[in-house]
Amino acid sequence: MVFHTAGIEVAPWIPPLVAFGISFFTSMAGVSGAFLLLPFQMSFLGYTNPSVSATNQLFNIVAIPSGVYRYCKEGRMVWPLTWVVVGGTLPGVFIGAFVRVNYLPDPALFKLFAATVLFYIGFKMVLDLLKRKKDTSSKISSEQQFQDMVYRHRDTAVLSGVIASSTLKTVKVTLFNLRRIGYTFYDQAFDVPFWGIFSLSFIVGIVGGIYGIGGGAIIAPFFVTFFGLPVFTVAGAALMGTFITSVAGVAFYQIIAPFYPEMSVAPDWLLGILFGLGGTVGMYLGARCQKFVPARVIKGMLAAILVFTAAKYVAEFLGY
Template sequence: MSVKLEYANNENLSFLQRHPTLREFLTSPALFITIGSFIAAVIICYTQYGYIPDGTREWPIAQIKVPLWHLLWMGLWTGYCMAIVGQAGGIFCLPYFMTILQFNTVNVSPTSTINTAVGPWGAFFGYLKGKQFNLDMAVFPILGACVGALIGPFIRVYYLSDPTAFKAIIGVLLVYMGCNLWYQITPMYLKGQQSLVTKFNEIARQRKERGEAPDGLPSDFRVETVKRDWNVVHVKYWGEELKLSSKLLVAIGFVIGVISSTLGVGGGFLLVPLMAMLGVPMYVLVTCTIPFVLALSIVSLFSYTVILPQLTGSLVGPEWGLGLFVVSGSCLGAWLASKAQRFTPDKVLKPMLGSIIGIFGLLYVLNYFFTLPFKV
């Protein structure tokens, strides 16, 4: 009887009410960023070149020929695969640009940065709407990152313009990321996450019963500031409290800013483990990593496109249209991953991606010391 009643109630609901995840997507900033990035890319291409570069016509700055569908597909699957294991797609896009598409000029770094400067805005507005950000916690690493992001592009142009040396540096980071993904399926790591996963799953179950899209955080979750000055940042959340050194946060942000802007990545993959070492839980860390990545990426792009040309005369700006086409796919992929993440077997996906990323990285490093029989 109860089954029939539930079926009748479902029949009275509208299509979107019966599919809360679809309803959320249609009102999500991710949809507008996906469409907006695509339209912006088309406009920029026609403004700059009078046509959309494709498999038969070259991208003038990138000096490559690639079909439009390839860029959209690349963004979709890299954004999805990396977001589903809690990483940004930018660090995977960069080696794909260089190895698969053979985009090896210095311009690849600012072009890759477009992904991290635009893609996270969907998540940013989502957290902002839920009032789950704590900018007091984010401001100090952002200050350091903004200074570091002004320096990185100069290092890229003057010391890492050789593609082989640049790929070797990327290779070291990819090997690190691959090892980190493998570590995340070890009993040591999983034991520390078990209580948190149980709590998140219970909240997600309750939300689903209410006809809402499943989410692991309660709607009233907040990271509240107790104290913030140049000595300490003191916050509280979910009955816990945390104190961090303001000066240490600035230093961490600065180092990550230099490295990330040099390479053309967002820096979240470096910030997360460092902050975790300071005792910051992942569900708290996300409230400051997104504004951190956005600020770092925007300042990095500004340095590549404005400051560097003004001071050195080097024109190393991004291939805007190409980057935005990738973003339109990446943003959609990341959103899909955020909904599928709970149902994805980490024990399969993380080691698989960790192996692929690690092998790519190892090949980049080996290619610096030895001439490989194939192109990487």
């Protein structure tokens, strides 16, 4: 099948199959999978026009709702955190889209930018995992105790034959104002600064707007590593923020497309929808299976993928 906007030809079953495989694993960490789908499009499909960023965000729009629905159903959406993320990332997305079209249309430079972003995130996650492993060699950390508590609760439910959304306790918001955001999960309290989250979201929105990922791949690791929030509760907020900012991003790319007739700016709607259909199934199943996978495994998997993808981009930029 020929996709005219993307300027590529590929069998119609490949995009949904690839998106399913990526989304199943990445959605467990609150990431749509767009950060991996973009290198697949550029490196394997040869889709390097600026419109690939918009197509990637279109994938988010189609695929994310199923994962968000699952997190909502299980009561693991931290809504105050979600709305602050959305409020911060939205203006950043518009800035990022403008920068992408005007200053990073060249595929080589764009890959170098992407590699820088992914390397930083992946390297930070690797350091965090190694540090926690060292800390737990002498004593069990508070996070590990928290994870053990979650899995003991889950295992008790499994042994008693209860496999339902009630196998995990719900999030309870305790504080939400212009200074702090607080909530409890499994009787453990979490508290983060409002403006710290907002500022991070704004910066992430710019980067996500350039890269075409909505920001979930960046903001979820930051929530876990810098703010100490459990991956079980940030995943839904990161996905919801990515969805809303992706809607804004796709609309912006579509609106500015007529002003750049010499290049492909608007998304390839057919390709994006095919990716999204596969991602819908993968994201729903990933969100459903997340509570059965240790958070450390999820973070380790993401870190490995991030570093590998970044290294591949740098190698391509250097001509290897």
